[in-house]
Amino acid sequence: MSASSSAPLRVALLGCGVVGSSVARLLVEHSGDLAARIGAPFELVGIAVRRLGRDRSDVPVDPSLFTTDAAALVSRADIVVEVIGGIEPTRDLLLSAMASGASVVSANKALLAEDGPTLYAASDRHGVDLYYEAAVAGAIPILRPIRDSLAGDRITKVIGIVNGTTNFVLDKMDSTGAGFAETVEVAQSLGYAEADPTADVEGFDAAAKAAILASLAFHTRVDIHQVHREGITEVTAADIAAADEMGAVVKLLAICERVSRPEGEAVSVRVHPAMIPRTHPLGSVRDAFNAVFVEADAAGELMFYGRGAGGDPTASAILGDVVEVARHRVNGGRGAGESAYADLPVLPMGAASTRYHISLDVADRPGVLAAVAATFAEHDVSIETVRQRPGAPGESGDDEAAGATLVVVTHRAPDAALSATVEALGALDTVREVVSVMRVEGE
Numbered sequence: 001m002s003a004s005s006s007a008p009l010r011v012a013l014l015g016c017g018v019v020g021s022s023v024a025r026l027l028v029e030h031s032g033d034l035a036a037r038i039g040a041p042f043e044l045v046g047i048a049v050r051r052l053g054r055d056r057s058d059v060p061v062d063p064s065l066f067t068t069d070a071a072a073l074v075s076r077a078d079i080v081v082e083v084i085g086g087i088e089p090t091r092d093l094l095l096s097a098m099a100s101g102a103s104v105v106s107a108n109k110a111l112l113a114e115d116g117p118t119l120y121a122a123s124d125r126h127g128v129d130l131y132y133e134a135a136v137a138g139a140i141p142i143l144r145p146i147r148d149s150l151a152g153d154r155i156t157k158v159i160g161i162v163n164g165t166t167n168f169v170l171d172k173m174d175s176t177g178a179g180f181a182e183t184v185e186v187a188q189s190l191g192y193a194e195a196d197p198t199a200d201v202e203g204f205d206a207a208a209k210a211a212i213l214a215s216l217a218f219h220t221r222v223d224i225h226q227v228h229r230e231g232i233t234e235v236t237a238a239d240i241a242a243a244d245e246m247g248a249v250v251k252l253l254a255i256c257e258r259v260s261r262p263e264g265e266a267v268s269v270r271v272h273p274a275m276i277p278r279t280h281p282l283g284s285v286r287d288a289f290n291a292v293f294v295e296a297d298a299a300g301e302l303m304f305y306g307r308g309a310g311g312d313p314t315a316s317a318i319l320g321d322v323v324e325v326a327r328h329r330v331n332g333g334r335g336a337g338e339s340a341y342a343d344l345p346v347l348p349m350g351a352a353s354t355r356y357h358i359s360l361d362v363a364d365r366p367g368v369l370a371a372v373a374a375t376f377a378e379h380d381v382s383i384e385t386v387r388q389r390p391g392a393p394g395e396s397g398d399d400e401a402a403g404a405t406l407v408v409v410t411h412r413a414p415d416a417a418l419s420a421t422v423e424a425l426g427a428l429d430t431v432r433e434v435v436s437v438m439r440v441e442g443e
């Protein structure tokens, strides 16, 4: 579809919160440059909000543009920018926008990870674009590099820090030695963590992003329910200290891996905290920054780094998508549709190949090391390193009850075998406490 040279492209904005107000302001402030880059004028025809009458003086638009009738607004737009979030009524609004011929730009990771195929099917049916660069890692260009720039390569792994709130919390735990609960309170007081931080700290936000990354990287449908998810609420100061002793840090990682098996390729998609060496590119990602590390056969290793959240950074990604879909309107053609031809199976977590770092508080007496080693062997888990150092004294405080700390790092093994090993270790009467268990990534 080509825009006529006289009629400006009509842009509708759905939502005027943190991201929406930045999008509106930047659309207005940069309208001349954006029009020049698109090759056609455009017009902001309306902004759907939940309630009228709020003070929106920070959004430099004609107040008459605000409307509570999102459904009517989408029917008179060429491009609909969605920054409401959530599943409904957003999905219905986007489907009706596409049905009336509008291309869609969205930041909505939750909806894309829940039901991306339905949106893609609608975009195909109606010959319109569906772009969502802002949905993963905010300002960082990562989806279009995977979908377009690397379309000729074979991606084997995508591993990223894709949630700024949890990275901020883990980074502060690392630098202060404080525990999880008090660090979240600090993050909330500084405005990094929301009053209800569940979506971030329990890993739901990162899991949605992992599903989107895996779908694009492996040409396979992966939805959020297929992503193994562990958050950071159980990460302790002891875990952080154990990582530090190894020259590592704990990060909440979204990991998407192509897995070769005798019976054919599969993918593993998971979100969990893991130790990663400080020397790894992801190990040096501080504060609320995001980063995504991609490995591809021909390209080798690629690193993408930047701001994953915030009004203006997220709006940057959205405006990039707006310009791209607007260019398609002007010049004809469309961006890539859904690519799910590979249709690889998604492995359960137990079949993922992981490494564990395990710290044990053990009784310091003959045979303990042998019993621990035998437990690993029984589960067919190979030990990479084991270190022992004197531990805390026993409850009685005498030498007899003195303990030792055993730190074991394993080779890669099926995650199910590793977790069964930890359970069996905990049941040994010579193991007084399993102090810390953490997966290890990025060797």
Ligand SMILES: NC(=O)c1ccc[n+]([C@@H]2O[C@H](COP(=O)([O-])OP(=O)(O)OC[C@H]3O[C@@H](n4cnc5c(N)ncnc54)[C@H](O)[C@@H]3O)[C@@H](O)[C@H]2O)c1
Pocket (backbone or CB within 6 Å): 014, 015, 016, 017, 018, 019, 020, 048, 049, 050, 051, 070, 082, 083, 084, 085, 086, 089, 107, 108, 109, 110, 134, 135, 138, 308, 309, 310, 311, 314
């Ligand atoms: N905030 C970020 O840093 C960030 C980063 C990347 C992606 N995102 C995504 O961008 C989207 C918006 O996030 P946000 O932080 O701006 O949220 P927000 O809560 O600040 O804004 C959402 C706005 O939508 C409005 N809204 C709700 N229902 C509506 C409806 N039916 N019609 C019109 N307006 C309605 C709300 O009143 C609110 O003002 C979400 O999908 C989010 O996941 C946000």
Ligand SMILES: N[C@@H](CCO)C(=O)O
Pocket (backbone or CB within 6 Å): 162, 163, 164, 165, 166, 200, 205, 308, 309, 310
């Ligand atoms: N809440 C997210 C930002 C939006 O994806 C984060 O902390 O990274």
Ligand code: NA
Pocket (backbone or CB within 6 Å): 133, 134, 135, 136, 137, 138, 139, 140, 141, 142, 143, 317
């Ligand atoms: Na992005």
